[in-house]
Amino acid sequence: MAKLGIDKDFLKDFGKLERSVQDRVTEVFTKFEHATHAGLHLEKLRNARDDRFRTIRIDLFWRGVVLAPDSGDTFTLLKVLPHDEAIAWAERRRASVNAATGRIEIRDVAAIDATLPELRRHTGTATTLLFEDVRDADLTGLGVDEQTLAFARALTHVSQLEAAQAFLPHNQWQALYGLAAGFTPEQVWAELGAAPAREPYDTEDLSAAVERTPEQVVLVDGPRELMEVFRHPFALWRIYLHPTQYQVANATFSGPARITGGPGTGKTVVALHRAHHLAGSGAGQVLLTTFTSTLSTSLEAGLRLLADSPAILDRIEVRHVDQLSYQVFAERHGRPAILRDKEEKEIWRRIVKRLDAPFTETFLAEEWRHVVLAQRVTNAAEYLAAKREGRGRGLGTRQRAQLWQVIWEFEEELKRRRYWTHETICAEATRLLDERADKPYRHVIVDEAQDLHPVQWRFLRAAVAQGPDDMFIAGDTHQRIYSSRVSLREVGVNVAGRSSRLTVNYRTTAEILAWSLGMLRGEAIDDMDGGLDTVAGYRSQVHGFPPELHGFRTQKEELDALARKVGEWRDMGVAPEEIGIAARSNVLADSAVTVLNQAGIPARSLAKAGGPEDVVRAGTMHRMKGLEFRCVAVIGVGEHAVPSSSAVTPSEEDAVTHTQDLQRERCLLFVACTRARERLHVSWHGNPSPFLDGSIE
Numbered sequence: 001m002a003k004l005g006i007d008k009d010f011l012k013d014f015g016k017l018e019r020s021v022q023d024r025v026t027e028v029f030t031k032f033e034h035a036t037h038a039g040l041h042l043e044k045l046r047n048a049r050d051d052r053f054r055t056i057r058i059d060l061f062w063r064g065v066v067l068a069p070d071s072g073d074t075f076t077l078l079k080v081l082p083h084d085e086a087i088a089w090a091e092r093r094r095a096s097v098n099a100a101t102g103r104i105e106i107r108d109v110a111a112i113d114a115t116l117p118e119l120r121r122h123t124g125t126a127t128t129l130l131f132e133d134v135r136d137a138d139l140t141g142l143g144v145d146e147q148t149l150a151f152a153r154a155l156t157h158v159s160q161l162e163a164a165q166a167f168l169p170h171n172q173w174q175a176l177y178g179l180a181a182g183f184t185p186e187q188v189w190a191e192l193g194a195a196p197a198r199e200p201y202d203t204e205d206l207s208a209a210v211e212r213t214p215e216q217v218v219l220v221d222g223p224r225e226l227m228e229v230f231r232h233p234f235a236l237w238r239i240y241l242h243p244t245q246y247q248v249a250n251a252t253f254s255g256p257a258r259i260t261g262g263p264g265t266g267k268t269v270v271a272l273h274r275a276h277h278l279a280g281s282g283a284g285q286v287l288l289t290t291f292t293s294t295l296s297t298s299l300e301a302g303l304r305l306l307a308d309s310p311a312i313l314d315r316i317e318v319r320h321v322d323q324l325s326y327q328v329f330a331e332r333h334g335r336p337a338i339l340r341d342k343e344e345k346e347i348w349r350r351i352v353k354r355l356d357a358p359f360t361e362t363f364l365a366e367e368w369r370h371v372v373l374a375q376r377v378t379n380a381a382e383y384l385a386a387k388r389e390g391r392g393r394g395l396g397t398r399q400r401a402q403l404w405q406v407i408w409e410f411e412e413e414l415k416r417r418r419y420w421t422h423e424t425i426c427a428e429a430t431r432l433l434d435e436r437a438d439k440p441y442r443h444v445i446v447d448e449a450q451d452l453h454p455v456q457w458r459f460l461r462a463a464v465a466q467g468p469d470d471m472f473i474a475g476d477t478h479q480r481i482y483s484s485r486v487s488l489r490e491v492g493v494n495v496a497g498r499s500s501r502l503t504v505n506y507r508t509t510a511e512i513l514a515w516s517l518g519m520l521r522g523e524a525i526d527d528m529d530g531g532l533d534t535v536a537g538y539r540s541q542v543h544g545f546p547p548e549l550h551g552f553r554t555q556k557e558e559l560d561a562l563a564r565k566v567g568e569w570r571d572m573g574v575a576p577e578e579i580g581i582a583a584r585s586n587v588l589a590d591s592a593v594t595v596l597n598q599a600g601i602p603a604r605s606l607a608k609a610g611g612p613e614d615v616v617r618a619g620t621m622h623r624m625k626g627l628e629f630r631c632v633a634v635i636g637v638g639e640h641a642v643p644s645s646s647a648v649t650p651s652e653e654d655a656v657t658h659t660q661d662l663q664r665e666r667c668l669l670f671v672a673c674t675r676a677r678e679r680l681h682v683s684w685h686g687n688p689s690p691f692l693d694g695s696i697e
């Protein structure tokens with residue numbers, strides 16, 4: 001039976017067509033089951049460079065371009081374009097099978113032929129060549145063929161390679177781009193994610209090549225599957241996964257596994273696919289979790305795009321960790337009384353005064369959370385032996401004993417007054433789960449793992465029995481925006497040998513990503529597993545505009561400029577809901593909403609649940625986590641606001657915590673900036689934030 005392949009670019013084009021044309025495209029291709037060349041009315045091209053390219057009439061104006069193999073019956077939809085453009089597009093191109101990866105590749109031969117002589121003219125006068133240190137054998141081993149090799153040898157600068165992305169065969173371009181980014185041939189090969197060929201690929205067999213290219217072409221077997229692909233044409237992540245994303249989402253692991261990667265590399269996408277895959281395997285309930293309600297709501301929405309089978313959806317629970325621990329707690333003890341921040345401070349203050357102890361309430365609250373609760377310390381001896389890595393203020397034995405006395409009294413008071421915090425609820429819920437032989441879940445999947453506290457990790461560990469595919473973790477320590485730090489091993493989650501890293505950013509342009517990464521250069525950031533994480537190799541394949549940075553004298557001037565910028569974006573055709581505004585404080589985010597509304601641009605605060613969807617959103621940088629927008633303005637990035645002094649422990653109080661707090665503030669700005677897909681505007685009034693040093697000319 002004929003198979004129909006739908007190319008990623010075809011689906012993108014399809015999403016942009018008017019509804020009536022989309023219906024017509026669907027109508028034409030739902031008949032493909034009975035396809036013969038004649039049945040699909042595939043027309044040959046008059047001036048074809050490759051006579052396997054055909055076109056098909058959609059209506060009077062639109063034509064589709066289809067790749068029809070000489071043998072086999074897999075037809076691949078490549079493009080939908082207005083009539084003349086479709087023919088011109090198809091006539092310029094040739095299809096081939098990559099000799100190293102076995103994947104299908106399309107190239108624009110006319111563009112390569114037109115560009116090469118021009119490049120060679122520059123090559124003659126250049127002092128260095130882009131790939132002069134790379135051997136031909138390495139290029140060939142990565143699938144670079146004769147024509148692309150000749151092209152690569154003429155390149156003198158990476159910008160020429162970037163400009164060639166649209167016309168070189170995709171896998172070969174990726175290999176060259178990886179080498180140009182400083183990767184070794186072995187790293188590039190790993191990133192291509194192709195299986196090594198046991199015997200040479202048949203480079204004439206297009207149908208087999210299409211089957212080997214699921215990251216670019218999805219095969220459908222009938223009209224129902226076709227409709228399923230066409231259901232959400234912009235959510236390409238549902239259908240086309242990078243080979244590493246695919247492997248990790250569908251693998252079987254003997255124990256906990258994890259995926260890391262920079263912003264926008266598709267970690268959440270992998271987490272969603274993995275939840276779907278594990279639920280489909282039917283071994284038991286899947287928990288898909290994260291650390292805030294905003295994030296779990298967006299996971300839920302993603303899951304509903306991915307899965308429409310009630311049986312699968314029934315097997316996946318999406319909850320944030322505190323919500324779940326609260327539920328386990330409440331089932332046994334009823335509703336807890338939660339200790340508020342203000343009351344907590346008062347209790348610490350009172351005890352300190354009574355015992356005349358030389359500690360501030362901020363220091364005590366952190367010591368309690370990051371040492372006592374994190375390591376499950378229950379008595380003085382354990383506290384004296386507890387590790388205090390990451391706490392800057394060294395304490396002698398006498399001071400530790402005194403500190404323990406304060407903490408003990410604090411805990412006693414909580415017990416007496418039956419007060420609970422999110423952490424103590426979580427610890428109690430863990431105890432309750434530990435008592436149970438039957439665990440509530442068979443698989444636990446954690447997104448944004450970098451921000452979970454050790455007590456939350458222990459709770460999740462206790463919610464699932466140890467075994468294959470028990471836990472799956474997605475996260476990026478460069479995006480840690482709360483102060484929890486954890487060593488996974490110490491909370492019973494051993495991912496050694498089961499960790500993968502994603503490097504290709506699908507969200508942000510290369511310009512925005514490179515600029516944002518610049519803010520983190522030189523920062524030593526842990527990997528939650530005893531080592532350091534790296535940003536080396538993170539890159540985007542999409543180019544656009546550099547971020548715009550603007551300083552103003554006053555907040556009023558800054559907000560007026562914001563309203564003008566948002567107006568400009570609107571005039572460019574950007575929908576209001578595709579615009580996000582991030583600020584360090586709620587107050588500034590709310591002021592932005594007011595100024596935009598006054599300027600006639602509907603906007604609302606992300607802090608307020610509900611409300612209209614088709615408006616500009618403004619919120620704190622924390623709330624931006626996990627979201628993305630076409631255009632983002634990060635405002636108020638001034639020297640007194642970012643870092644926020646109230647969030648940074650003074651260095652005289654604790655030098656290590658001070659450094660960590662500064663790093664967290666830096667990461668927070670990084671998170672806000674990397675929410676932008678196409679445009680980023682960063683502004684301040686007064687002097688700029690020290691984090692922008694080096695970015696402002």
Ligand SMILES: Nc1ncnc2c1ncn2[C@@H]1O[C@H](COP(=O)(O)OP(=O)(O)OP(=O)(O)O)[C@@H](O)[C@H]1O
Nearest residue numbers: 236237240241242263264265266267268269506507
């Ligand atoms: N294989 C893919 N094909 C197309 N788009 C993809 C793919 N994978 C991810 N994306 C898109 O890239 C963007 C970022 O994906 P995602 O949110 O999963 O990344 P992330 O690594 O979790 O990001 P962050 O850490 O910044 O929150 C989303 O718009 C997603 O749809």
